[in-house]
Amino acid sequence: xxxxxxxxxxxxxxxxxxVTLRCSPISGHKSVSWYQQVLGQGPQFIxxxxxxxxxxxxxxxxxxxxRQFPNYSSELNVNAxxxxxxxxxxxxxxxAGGGDTQYFGPGTRLTVL
Amino acid sequence: xxSVTQLGSHVSVSEGAxxxxxxxxxSSVPPYLFWYVQYPNQGLQLLLKYTTGATLVxxxxxxxxxxxxxxxxxxxxxxxxHMSDAAEYFCAVSEANSGYSTLTFGKGxxxxxxx
Numbered sequence: 208x209x210x211x212x213x214x215x216x217x218x219x220x221x222x223x224x225x226v227t228l229r230c231s232p233i234s235g236h237k238s239v240s241w242y243q244q245v246l247g248q249g250p251q252f253i254x255x256x257x258x259x260x261x262x263x264x265x266x267x268x269x270x271x272x273x274r275q276f277p278n279y280s281s282e283l284n285v286n287a288x289x290x291x292x293x294x295x296x297x298x299x300x301x302x303a304g305g306g307d308t309q310y311f312g313p314g315t316r317l318t319v320l
Numbered sequence: 321x322x323s324v325t326q327l328g329s330h331v332s333v334s335e336g337a338x339x340x341x342x343x344x345x346x347s348s349v350p351p352y353l354f355w356y357v358q359y360p361n362q363g364l365q366l367l368l369k370y371t372t373g374a375t376l377v378x379x380x381x382x383x384x385x386x387x388x389x390x391x392x393x394x395x396x397x398x399x400x401x402h403m404s405d406a407a408e409y410f411c412a413v414s415e416a417n418s419g420y421s422t423l424t425f426g427k428g429x430x431x432x433x434x435x
Binding site: 240242247248249255265297310311313 | 364371414428
């Protein structure tokens with residue numbers, strides 16, 4: 208079975224631009240979470256979606272937004288990019304959220320110049 | 321609020337030696353605890369998890385961890401290190417919160433294995 212997939216693998220943007228990252232969960236999983244991992248740190252929670260509804264949001268500015276589609280795939284959007292947004296963005300899927308185990312994709316490496 | 325502290329940003333061992341990576345957590349409700357491993361330029365792979373029941377949890381690649389409530393710890397061990405174990409290891413805690421649960425990670429411990 209395919210694991211969590213993310214696209215693109217790498218992305219280079221300049222300050223002020225907008226970016227969209229994509230994630231496809233494991234088949235049968237209905238919950239998707241997004242995390243930001245800055246170099247040298249552990250991942251930080253950004254959003255969790257379940258059945259197309261936002262369940263939770265971490266301490267990130269409104270420049271960050273996300274959505275989940277009927278097929279449970281998800282997009283993360285970041286507007287007005289800052290240098291500090293450079294990070295590995297990880298998507299994780301789980302059966303239904305709650306205490307279910309989260310399985311991570313390979314991530315998208317975003318570099319903001 | 322939940323939090324995780326991983327003692328030691330880097331741990332060095334020789335091949336064949338015991339691996340011990342330390343994790344302490346803080347949680348206002350009974351926690352779920354996880355260890356993930358991250359190889360360079362890759363995502364996170366689940367090593368093992370504790371939810372309820374037996375406090376000694378066995379995971380993949382010969383790793384195990386013991387949940388000690390009195391010490392709020394969940395240390396990761398492996399009896400004999402292998403070169404392929406060199407990677408970054410993250411401890412994480414989750415708790416149910418308003419119908420959903422997120423993972424809170426520690427800062428990670430880089431395991432270096434020398435021949």
